Amino acid sequence: MQVKDIMTPNAECIRPNDTLQDAAKRMRDLDVGPLPVCGDNDRLSGMITDRDIVIRAIADGKDPKTTTVREAMSETKIIYCFEDQDVDEAARTMQERQVRRLVVLNRAKRMVGIISLGDLATETVDRERSGEVLHDICEPAMPRR
Template sequence: MTTAQAIMQSDVASITVRDTMETAAQRMRQLDVGALPICDGEGHPVGIVTDRDIVVKCIAAGANPRATTAGEMAQGDELLTVDADTEIDAALTLMERHQIRRLLVTEAGKLVGIITEADLSRRLPESTVGEFVEAICAQHLPASTESSR
Protein backbone atom coordinates (compact mmCIF):
# COMPACT_ATOMS: atom_id res chain seq x y z
CA MET A 1 0.00 0.00 0.00
CA THR A 2 1.44 3.33 -1.11
CA THR A 3 0.48 6.29 1.04
CA ALA A 4 0.41 10.05 0.48
CA GLN A 5 3.47 10.28 2.70
CA ALA A 6 5.45 8.03 0.33
CA ILE A 7 4.63 10.28 -2.66
CA MET A 8 4.62 13.78 -1.13
CA GLN A 9 7.39 16.34 -0.94
CA SER A 10 8.03 16.86 2.76
CA ASP A 11 10.18 19.95 2.37
CA VAL A 12 7.20 22.08 1.35
CA ALA A 13 7.57 25.82 1.90
CA SER A 14 4.56 27.87 2.95
CA ILE A 15 3.50 31.43 3.62
CA THR A 16 1.37 32.87 6.39
CA VAL A 17 -2.06 34.44 6.13
CA ARG A 18 -0.44 37.84 6.74
CA ASP A 19 2.10 37.60 3.90
CA THR A 20 1.33 39.71 0.83
CA MET A 21 0.98 38.47 -2.71
CA GLU A 22 4.22 40.29 -3.51
CA THR A 23 5.96 38.25 -0.81
CA ALA A 24 4.36 35.07 -2.20
CA ALA A 25 5.53 35.89 -5.72
CA GLN A 26 9.08 36.59 -4.52
CA ARG A 27 9.15 33.36 -2.55
CA MET A 28 7.87 31.37 -5.54
CA ARG A 29 10.61 32.90 -7.65
CA GLN A 30 13.31 32.08 -5.08
CA LEU A 31 12.10 28.51 -4.70
CA ASP A 32 11.22 28.00 -8.38
CA VAL A 33 7.72 26.76 -7.51
CA GLY A 34 4.29 27.68 -8.84
CA ALA A 35 2.28 27.38 -5.62
CA LEU A 36 2.60 27.89 -1.90
CA PRO A 37 0.36 26.61 0.88
CA ILE A 38 -1.03 29.29 3.18
CA CYS A 39 -0.86 28.40 6.88
CA ASP A 40 -2.20 30.00 10.03
CA GLY A 41 0.10 30.79 12.95
CA GLU A 42 -0.04 27.19 14.18
CA GLY A 43 0.93 25.50 10.91
CA HIS A 44 -2.60 24.51 9.86
CA PRO A 45 -3.16 24.96 6.12
CA VAL A 46 -5.98 27.36 5.29
CA GLY A 47 -5.42 27.76 1.56
CA ILE A 48 -3.01 27.59 -1.32
CA VAL A 49 -1.95 30.36 -3.68
CA THR A 50 -0.61 29.79 -7.18
CA ASP A 51 1.32 32.04 -9.51
CA ARG A 52 -1.82 32.13 -11.66
CA ASP A 53 -3.89 33.29 -8.66
CA ILE A 54 -1.52 36.20 -8.17
CA VAL A 55 -1.85 37.26 -11.78
CA VAL A 56 -5.56 36.59 -12.38
CA LYS A 57 -7.20 37.11 -8.98
CA CYS A 58 -4.95 39.88 -7.73
CA ILE A 59 -3.14 41.90 -10.41
CA ALA A 60 -5.65 41.51 -13.28
CA ALA A 61 -8.50 42.25 -10.86
CA GLY A 62 -6.87 45.57 -10.01
CA ALA A 63 -5.73 44.64 -6.51
CA ASN A 64 -2.36 45.73 -5.18
CA PRO A 65 -0.06 42.71 -4.62
CA ARG A 66 1.84 44.71 -1.98
CA ALA A 67 -1.34 45.13 0.06
CA THR A 68 -3.35 41.98 -0.73
CA THR A 69 -2.68 39.27 1.84
CA ALA A 70 -2.58 35.53 1.46
CA GLY A 71 -5.41 35.35 3.98
CA GLU A 72 -7.60 37.39 1.63
CA MET A 73 -6.71 35.08 -1.26
CA ALA A 74 -7.46 31.98 0.82
CA GLN A 75 -11.07 32.96 1.38
CA GLY A 76 -13.80 31.28 -0.59
CA ASP A 77 -12.74 27.91 -1.95
CA GLU A 78 -12.84 24.86 0.29
CA LEU A 79 -9.32 23.61 0.96
CA LEU A 80 -8.88 19.92 0.30
CA THR A 81 -6.22 18.00 2.22
CA VAL A 82 -5.39 14.38 3.01
CA ASP A 83 -3.73 12.78 5.99
CA ALA A 84 -0.21 11.44 5.46
CA ASP A 85 -1.43 7.85 5.88
CA THR A 86 -4.12 8.16 3.18
CA GLU A 87 -3.70 5.58 0.40
CA ILE A 88 -2.49 7.21 -2.81
CA ASP A 89 -5.46 5.82 -4.77
CA ALA A 90 -7.83 7.77 -2.50
CA ALA A 91 -5.70 10.91 -2.86
CA LEU A 92 -5.71 10.56 -6.66
CA THR A 93 -9.47 10.09 -6.69
CA LEU A 94 -9.89 13.27 -4.64
CA MET A 95 -7.58 15.23 -6.96
CA GLU A 96 -9.36 13.92 -10.07
CA ARG A 97 -12.86 14.53 -8.71
CA HIS A 98 -12.04 18.14 -7.84
CA GLN A 99 -9.61 18.64 -10.77
CA ILE A 100 -6.77 19.89 -8.59
CA ARG A 101 -3.10 19.62 -9.46
CA ARG A 102 -1.72 20.01 -5.94
CA LEU A 103 -2.88 18.37 -2.75
CA LEU A 104 -1.74 19.33 0.73
CA VAL A 105 -0.84 16.56 3.17
CA THR A 106 -1.39 16.94 6.91
CA GLU A 107 -0.75 15.15 10.19
CA ALA A 108 -2.87 16.16 13.18
CA GLY A 109 -4.14 19.04 11.05
CA LYS A 110 -0.67 20.51 10.42
CA LEU A 111 1.00 20.79 7.02
CA VAL A 112 3.64 18.10 6.46
CA GLY A 113 3.82 17.91 2.68
CA ILE A 114 2.39 18.46 -0.76
CA ILE A 115 1.63 16.14 -3.66
CA THR A 116 2.07 17.65 -7.12
CA GLU A 117 1.74 16.32 -10.65
CA ALA A 118 5.54 16.13 -10.80
CA ASP A 119 5.61 13.95 -7.67
CA LEU A 120 3.06 11.61 -9.21
CA SER A 121 4.97 11.37 -12.49
CA ARG A 122 8.20 10.49 -10.66
CA ARG A 123 6.72 7.87 -8.35
CA LEU A 124 3.73 6.22 -10.06
CA PRO A 125 3.35 4.02 -13.16
CA GLU A 126 3.08 5.91 -16.45
CA SER A 127 -0.43 4.57 -17.11
CA THR A 128 -1.69 5.86 -13.75
CA VAL A 129 -0.18 9.28 -14.38
CA GLY A 130 -1.69 9.39 -17.87
CA GLU A 131 -5.17 8.64 -16.54
CA PHE A 132 -4.71 11.28 -13.84
CA VAL A 133 -3.62 13.99 -16.29
CA GLU A 134 -6.49 13.14 -18.62
CA ALA A 135 -9.00 13.43 -15.75
CA ILE A 136 -7.55 16.70 -14.46
CA CYS A 137 -7.43 18.34 -17.89
CA ALA A 138 -10.71 16.94 -19.24
CA GLN A 139 -12.82 20.08 -18.99
CA HIS A 140 -9.97 22.37 -20.01
CA LEU A 141 -9.16 20.72 -23.31
CA PRO A 142 -10.50 22.42 -26.46
CA ALA A 143 -13.20 20.58 -28.32
CA SER A 144 -11.89 18.57 -31.23
CA THR A 145 -12.89 19.99 -34.58
CA GLU A 146 -12.33 18.69 -38.05
CA SER A 147 -11.36 21.14 -40.75
CA SER A 148 -13.61 21.20 -43.72
CA ARG A 149 -12.04 21.66 -47.12
Protein backbone atom coordinates in the same frame (compact mmCIF):
# COMPACT_ATOMS: atom_id res chain seq x y z
CA MET B 1 2.26 2.64 -0.87
CA GLN B 2 1.28 5.59 1.30
CA VAL B 3 1.26 9.26 0.37
CA LYS B 4 4.08 9.99 2.84
CA ASP B 5 6.34 7.66 0.83
CA ILE B 6 6.23 9.84 -2.30
CA MET B 7 5.17 13.34 -1.18
CA THR B 8 7.45 16.34 -1.09
CA PRO B 9 7.97 16.86 2.64
CA ASN B 10 8.38 20.17 4.45
CA ALA B 11 6.50 22.20 1.87
CA GLU B 12 6.71 25.92 2.51
CA CYS B 13 3.77 28.06 3.53
CA ILE B 14 3.07 31.72 3.22
CA ARG B 15 1.24 33.57 6.01
CA PRO B 16 -2.13 35.29 5.47
CA ASN B 17 -0.74 38.72 6.41
CA ASP B 18 2.29 38.50 4.09
CA THR B 19 2.07 40.66 0.98
CA LEU B 20 1.37 39.42 -2.51
CA GLN B 21 4.86 40.56 -3.45
CA ASP B 22 6.25 38.24 -0.73
CA ALA B 23 4.14 35.39 -2.14
CA ALA B 24 5.24 36.07 -5.71
CA LYS B 25 8.91 36.12 -4.67
CA ARG B 26 8.49 32.84 -2.80
CA MET B 27 6.78 31.27 -5.83
CA ARG B 28 9.63 32.46 -8.03
CA ASP B 29 12.31 31.19 -5.69
CA LEU B 30 10.62 27.80 -5.26
CA ASP B 31 9.60 27.61 -8.93
CA VAL B 32 5.97 26.85 -8.04
CA GLY B 33 2.54 28.28 -8.93
CA PRO B 34 0.53 27.43 -5.81
CA LEU B 35 1.50 28.10 -2.19
CA PRO B 36 -0.31 26.83 0.88
CA VAL B 37 -1.37 29.57 3.27
CA CYS B 38 -0.79 28.60 6.89
CA GLY B 39 -1.75 30.28 10.10
CA ASP B 40 -0.61 29.31 13.56
CA ASN B 41 0.99 25.90 14.13
CA ASP B 42 1.11 25.18 10.39
CA ARG B 43 -2.67 24.95 10.25
CA LEU B 44 -3.77 25.27 6.65
CA SER B 45 -6.03 28.25 6.06
CA GLY B 46 -6.07 28.47 2.27
CA MET B 47 -4.11 28.38 -0.95
CA ILE B 48 -2.82 31.14 -3.16
CA THR B 49 -1.75 30.71 -6.74
CA ASP B 50 0.04 32.88 -9.23
CA ARG B 51 -3.31 33.12 -11.01
CA ASP B 52 -5.00 34.37 -7.81
CA ILE B 53 -2.43 37.14 -7.58
CA VAL B 54 -3.01 38.23 -11.17
CA ILE B 55 -6.80 37.83 -11.40
CA ARG B 56 -7.87 38.84 -7.90
CA ALA B 57 -5.38 41.62 -7.28
CA ILE B 58 -3.27 42.93 -10.16
CA ALA B 59 -6.18 42.98 -12.64
CA ASP B 60 -8.13 45.12 -10.15
CA GLY B 61 -5.25 47.54 -9.68
CA LYS B 62 -4.32 46.42 -6.18
CA ASP B 63 -0.76 47.09 -5.06
CA PRO B 64 1.14 43.82 -4.53
CA LYS B 65 3.42 45.59 -2.02
CA THR B 66 0.52 46.33 0.33
CA THR B 67 -2.20 43.81 -0.55
CA THR B 68 -2.13 40.79 1.73
CA VAL B 69 -2.27 37.14 0.78
CA ARG B 70 -5.54 36.87 2.72
CA GLU B 71 -7.16 39.35 0.31
CA ALA B 72 -6.39 37.27 -2.79
CA MET B 73 -6.19 33.65 -1.63
CA SER B 74 -8.70 31.04 -2.68
CA GLU B 75 -11.49 30.75 -0.18
CA THR B 76 -13.01 27.58 -1.49
CA LYS B 77 -12.72 24.37 0.46
CA ILE B 78 -9.10 23.24 0.47
CA ILE B 79 -8.53 19.87 -1.13
CA TYR B 80 -6.12 17.71 0.82
CA CYS B 81 -5.18 14.17 1.70
CA PHE B 82 -3.57 12.54 4.71
CA GLU B 83 -0.01 11.29 4.83
CA ASP B 84 -1.12 7.77 5.79
CA GLN B 85 -3.60 7.43 2.93
CA ASP B 86 -2.90 5.07 0.05
CA VAL B 87 -1.45 6.74 -3.04
CA ASP B 88 -4.37 5.42 -5.10
CA GLU B 89 -6.81 7.32 -2.88
CA ALA B 90 -4.84 10.53 -3.42
CA ALA B 91 -4.78 9.87 -7.19
CA ARG B 92 -8.56 9.38 -7.18
CA THR B 93 -9.03 12.66 -5.33
CA MET B 94 -6.84 14.44 -7.88
CA GLN B 95 -8.88 12.94 -10.72
CA GLU B 96 -12.26 13.71 -9.21
CA ARG B 97 -11.36 17.26 -8.19
CA GLN B 98 -9.23 17.93 -11.29
CA VAL B 99 -6.20 19.19 -9.38
CA ARG B 100 -2.50 18.60 -10.02
CA ARG B 101 -1.41 18.94 -6.38
CA LEU B 102 -2.77 18.04 -2.98
CA VAL B 103 -1.70 19.43 0.35
CA VAL B 104 -0.75 16.57 2.67
CA LEU B 105 -1.82 16.74 6.31
CA ASN B 106 -1.10 14.56 9.30
CA ARG B 107 -4.03 13.33 11.37
CA ALA B 108 -3.68 16.38 13.65
CA LYS B 109 -4.48 18.40 10.47
CA ARG B 110 -1.07 20.06 10.28
CA MET B 111 0.57 20.39 6.90
CA VAL B 112 3.44 17.96 6.37
CA GLY B 113 3.94 18.10 2.61
CA ILE B 114 2.54 18.26 -0.90
CA ILE B 115 1.92 15.53 -3.42
CA SER B 116 1.86 16.38 -7.11
CA LEU B 117 1.02 14.68 -10.33
CA GLY B 118 4.77 14.61 -10.96
CA ASP B 119 5.29 12.68 -7.71
CA LEU B 120 2.76 10.11 -8.88
CA ALA B 121 4.45 9.80 -12.25
CA THR B 122 8.05 9.56 -11.04
CA GLU B 123 7.71 7.80 -7.71
CA THR B 124 5.21 5.06 -8.52
CA VAL B 125 5.63 2.18 -10.91
CA ASP B 126 2.12 2.51 -12.32
CA ARG B 127 2.73 4.84 -15.26
CA GLU B 128 -0.61 3.91 -16.83
CA ARG B 129 -2.43 5.07 -13.69
CA SER B 130 -0.50 8.35 -13.74
CA GLY B 131 -1.57 8.85 -17.35
CA GLU B 132 -5.21 8.25 -16.44
CA VAL B 133 -5.00 10.82 -13.64
CA LEU B 134 -3.45 13.40 -15.98
CA HIS B 135 -6.10 12.74 -18.63
CA ASP B 136 -8.94 13.24 -16.16
CA ILE B 137 -7.37 16.34 -14.62
CA CYS B 138 -7.06 17.94 -18.05
CA GLU B 139 -10.67 17.21 -19.07
CA PRO B 140 -12.72 20.41 -19.02
CA ALA B 141 -15.07 20.41 -16.04
CA MET B 142 -17.74 22.04 -18.20
CA PRO B 143 -18.15 22.00 -21.96
CA ARG B 144 -16.48 24.90 -23.71
CA ARG B 145 -18.74 27.16 -25.70
